[in-house]
Amino acid sequence: MAHLPTCLDDFEKHAWKVLPPAHFGYYYSGADAETTLARNKAAYDRLLIRPKILVDVSRVTTETTILGQKISTPICVAPTAFQGMAHEDGEKATARACAFAKTVYCMATYSNTSIEDAYKAAQAASKDGDPMHWFQLYVETDRDGTKKLVQRAEKAGYKALVITVDRPRLGRRLADLRNAFKLPRHLTLANFIDPNFIDPNALNRTGAGAYAGGAIDASLSWSDIAWFKSITRLPILIKGVFRSDDARLAVEHGVDGIIVSNHGGRQLDGCPATVS
Numbered sequence: 616m617a618h619l620p621t622c623l624d625d626f627e628k629h630a631w632k633v634l635p636p637a638h639f640g641y642y643y644s645g646a647d648a649e650t651t652l653a654r655n656k657a658a659y660d661r662l663l664i665r666p667k668i669l670v671d672v673s674r675v676t677t678e679t680t681i682l683g684q685k686i687s688t689p690i691c692v693a694p695t696a697f698q699g700m701a702h703e704d705g706e707k708a709t710a711r712a713c714a715f716a717k718t719v720y721c722m723a724t725y726s727n728t729s730i731e732d733a734y735k736a737a738q739a740a741s742k743d744g745d746p747m748h749w750f751q752l753y754v755e756t757d758r759d760g761t762k763k764l765v766q767r768a769e770k771a772g773y774k775a776l777v778i779t780v781d782r783p784r785l786g787r788r789l790a791d792l793r794n795a796f797k798l799p800r801h802l803t804l805a806n807f808i809d810p811n812f813i814d815p816n817a818l819n820r821t822g823a824g825a826y827a828g829g830a831i832d833a834s835l836s837w838s839d840i841a842w843f844k845s846i847t848r849l850p851i852l853i854k855g856v857f858r859s860d861d862a863r864l865a866v867e868h869g870v871d872g873i874i875v876s877n878h879g880g881r882q883l884d885g886c887p888a889t890v891s
């Protein structure tokens with residue numbers, strides 16, 4: 616590479632050059648015609664900043680609090696699966712970077728690093744040994760396995776449970792279907808070490824089906840929040856909220872926070888941009 620990557624666009628160009636097309640496609644693509652993905656990007660470009668001048672900004676801080684805990688910036692890292700395809704350190708590197716920057720790392724269920732190993736990597740990189748890790752959960756039909764994952768995250772030191780609720784079915788990502796995307800053989804779904812929990816067929820699936828560790832629980836509904844509250848003391852956030860009526864329902868069901876998201880346009884195409 617001629618120069619060091621210094622912004623996201625540089626990293627994207629670099630990734631395009633060094634990653635196998637199927638892996639780049641997995642990271643890069645959205646669902647169906649990718650109109651939501653395109654709208655997400657365009658909506659950011661439409662945002663305008665009107666700077667106020669001649670204000671003393673020689674001492675400023677971006678520090679804030681989230682769920683009652685201090686972080687250095689309101690920018691947190693969203694859960695993204697399969698980071699091991701980009702670098703051998705995978706999620707450990709992201710965990711370390713977030714701990715060093717003192718912001719939230721939300722670790723994905725479908726990580727190539729285990730819940731415990733990512734947390735230990737972050738602890739070693741943090742100044743106070745107390746990284747702000749959250750755990751993102753995909754709810755699958757094996758509720759006992761789901762419960763074990765949640766309780767492992769709580770035991771390891773994670774500070775919140777983020778339940779992704781916009782995946783009753785997998786998004787139809789055309790790039791993955793065209794590339795017959797599969798997790799490379801040297802990587803695993805590291806959180807599913809219990810062979811009774813993994814659907815053994817999942818590892819042989821290609822395309823959209825390759826994401827599933829087990830079978831998606833499409834029956835997930837508001838009434839399940841009470842069950843989650845009964846199995847963990849962690850604050851519960853739901854990720855993938857889009858409508859104000861759903862936000863109100865979240866409050867009514869005692870959810871501690873919502874994450875407004877269209878999953879980066881990777882689930883349902885045709886949604887408005889998240890930032891709008």
Ligand SMILES: Cc1cc2nc3c(=O)[nH]c(=O)nc-3n(C[C@H](O)[C@H](O)[C@H](O)COP(=O)(O)O)c2cc1C
Binds near residue numbers: 642694696723779880
């Ligand atoms: C490569 C990739 C993998 C992702 N994996 C997950 C995942 O495993 N779980 C999840 O809840 N969201 C996942 N997401 C979605 C992100 O967490 C996030 O919602 C999205 O990138 C930004 O869109 P938003 O602003 O609408 O949230 C993934 C996104 C990308 C780009």
